[in-house]
Amino acid sequence: MSRFSQRTVARLTASAAFVLLSAGFAVTALAAGATPSDPSLFNIEGYAAVAGVTGGGVYSEDDPRYIKVATADEFLNALASISDTDNEPYRVIEITADLDLGYIEAGGDATAAKYPFFTAHNPALTSAVLKKTGVSKINITGFDGLTIYSKNGATIRHAGFNIDDGQNLIIRNLTFDEMWEWDEKTAGDYDENDWDYITIGNSKKSAVGAVWIDHCTFYKAYDGIVDIKRGASNPADNGPDTQAQNGITISWTKILPGSGNPDFMKEQFDALEANRAAYPFYDFLRSFMTEDQIMEVEMPVKKGHLIGSSSKKEKPGFVVTLAHNYYKDLQDRMPRLRTGDVQVYNLVADAADVRETMAWYDKLLADNPDKAAKLGGDPYKLKLYTNGSISTESGAVMVRNSIYKGVQTPLRNNQSKPEDPTYTGAIEAFNTRMELLAGADDDLIPAPQSTITDASGTQWIVWQGDSGVSGTPLGPTEAPPIPFKWNNGEPPVPQNLFDTDKVEAVVTSDAGAGAITLSTAEWLSPINK
Template sequence: MKRVIKWMIWACLAVILSTLPFNQTVHAENNYNLTGFAQGTTGGGVLEETDPAYKKVYNATDLAKALKKGSNVKVIEIMNDLDLGWNELPSSAKTSPFSQHNTPLTHPVLKESGVSKLAIDSFDGLTIFSKNGSKIKHAGIIIKRSKNIIIRNLEFDELWEWDESTKGDYDRNDWDYITIEGASEGVWIDHSTFNKAYDGIVDVKKGSNGVTISWSAFKGDDKGSNSWVTQQINAMEKNKASYPMYGYLRSSAVGLSKNDIIDIAAGQKKSHLIGASSFASDNADLEITLHHNYYENIQDRIPRLRGGNAHAYNIVMNNTGLVEAKNRITSSMSKAIKSKGYHFTVTNNGAISTEGGALLLEKSVIKDVTQPMKNNQKDAADSSYTGKILALDTIYSNDGDTFRGDSTTSGSPLAPEPAPAITFSWNGFSKLPYSYSTDDPANLINQLTASDGAGAGKLNRSVFDWMDTK
């Protein structure tokens, strides 16, 4: 009965919307329907809350039970924020699917909370959502050997710390918010928010395919007085001797102020790595669609593709903050930092396709990204390391200049570098295996930053809407 009433309401709304002027900023519900390579994914389906396969989760113990292999749970509704660090888990939750992640070394909060891994392993048909945009903190999710998975309207936070152990190379902790691996297929991540992380944000590897990430926000730290990065820098400022790299950056040898370091550290290092290993035999199976996502101050990998196919449309890359931060490091500072083997700089890359991958970017906005399109990151003279990449009708603005057009236009600032461009074609098919509609990139920034734009907690929808894919 509830569903009948729901559809009657939407039918009435459709009539009302049809009478509105075309340019009125009202999103039709079908703007949020599932499309892209994950098309056909249904997750756990649309269930009544009284169904035994529908679980409301209030704490880590609830979540552990729901995600245990063989639980027969199909829908998980996250009811409130969850602190899932290893030291925050009760003993009842310190069991599969939870395990201890790499031990934090520097962030004052994470040293207390610890970090967990949360495995979604061998599920076929599962929806995890929140009605109110709840946060998941201090944990990374690994989806493996699974298919038909949906994650919607969740925020992921507090999974970064300052890296002294690898001298700022961020090559120890392997903390990603979500990793899709083990040839998983049919994964839709939608209307979610991802804050700064130690490593990547959402990575796809080991032949996983049929992935769509839509209407989501990816961002660095906001640099506020009590932000995650600020808490870390304040802790080190009190005891510089215990943090050699930080102490050196603050010394007269380099001359960076505390606020300089906060600004430089605020950007997110990596976004999406698609294919973890060069020339892996299963890289050809990789598939991902990115649409209506807002990337703010992300230094690299939007996405970075090794083989397979990636389609990005109606996304925004806005790196104005990164440009301002990079300008705080003078050439003499950079030389002094490198002389000690430290890594403390600002990378500014956009979309990257390598090793035969095919990446199409269309109807998007790229703002203040120094290298918007790259096609080789190993050896520009070796075409085996070069990928296919094409931009269509994309707006690029940088250093006061604005261009709208394609990467193949003569003199286009979107022309890929550093290798000679390879004519674009999809791998394994001649045209995309799904239909989709695009929005005018001229309005995209306003659209994605609006109150009903990209990210978690933006939409007031029923539980049925979050379970439904159309």
């Protein structure tokens, strides 16, 4: 087991008691009458609840509107029914087995001719696996009430989904994996393939909204995990119906480093190692780093959620809830918002391993200044960083009862031009905990409230409270703060707001695909008593 893996296991098994009173908000350990196995704990929340998301509805498994799929062709055929005007479309698609949906492995041009919404994504350039399987882009459009889910947490590989021109969609209990490759073409900038697992609203003309993504697991992707773009911010006047039309919730979801298949990552690096001359960027790194060190630096997830894809061109109608999510070794975008409103609560952003990797990597660069000079973007780029939640361009982000571990800048309010207030967003946090590396990060938490030691013996300094109080280390500090103001009215009240000291135990246990067991009816219903 690598040093990185050992630290990951240690961090996941570590426990620390740290309790402070909530400031300004009433909270409970669990919802009234709920237990971690109570289905009511996992009811729909946030903006998707305001939007009235029901998905395809609740049907028995023998209903003609319910279909089970176990192969790529069965899945694509079920999706094709969405646009079938002659027959009743499937409303519920249950995925019962892992699906390999790469463009080549799923049939290539012949399949694309049969299913026009199935297209080739940007081709793999370095991964032998993805060159063989291909990567597909699957467009889910024209739906009006659809649920795609798995009871067993099935995995979808080698495909990205564009969700557009539709309303009322549920995606639950699915794993997404194997859509990353080493970036030699742009030398570590990861600006070529544009592989996101899910993109909501990737259109300038049509509208999409009322989407609930729940209990999913996403492994490292080349680009973003779930991005929300133009088309998901209608109507233009951000009037009173904005929340009801556009509401999106991502809940009880995990983002994890690397791949669920350890061979997928290792085989890529072994191939680079066997042919270093063909990969100048990798070869340069090997001049002062081992293969295992490069893998450790590359394993974290670079980007989470981009909301608003075009600078200063987006409508303010984005309304997104991120609730009860676990982000392991995610380096940025929790989310990054360009205008609109996002509520974040019960988030566990655990970048502790990334912060420890940064410590030795930064020292290595300091000891090799000639190498470091070539890694700032010209000609190569290999940088570790730990950003948290970011609001820009008059966006509004509120974080409540959350934990940022190893995240040096939990809150940011400007990503481009701090001197220009039009690029600044409003962001604030309440009853939120920050844990940073003792010694190395003392300047970021100058007055820690406590110190904890994890299972591997590493010490962390801790601060918990609100962003608006004197001496807070939460931030933001990039630009002068602007007054907090929601763009689309007051957000929905969280239905389950756990005490911060309970958040990590509950979320790490119950988030992600395969973490809980529900009946068919319970998976299909957004509300369970």
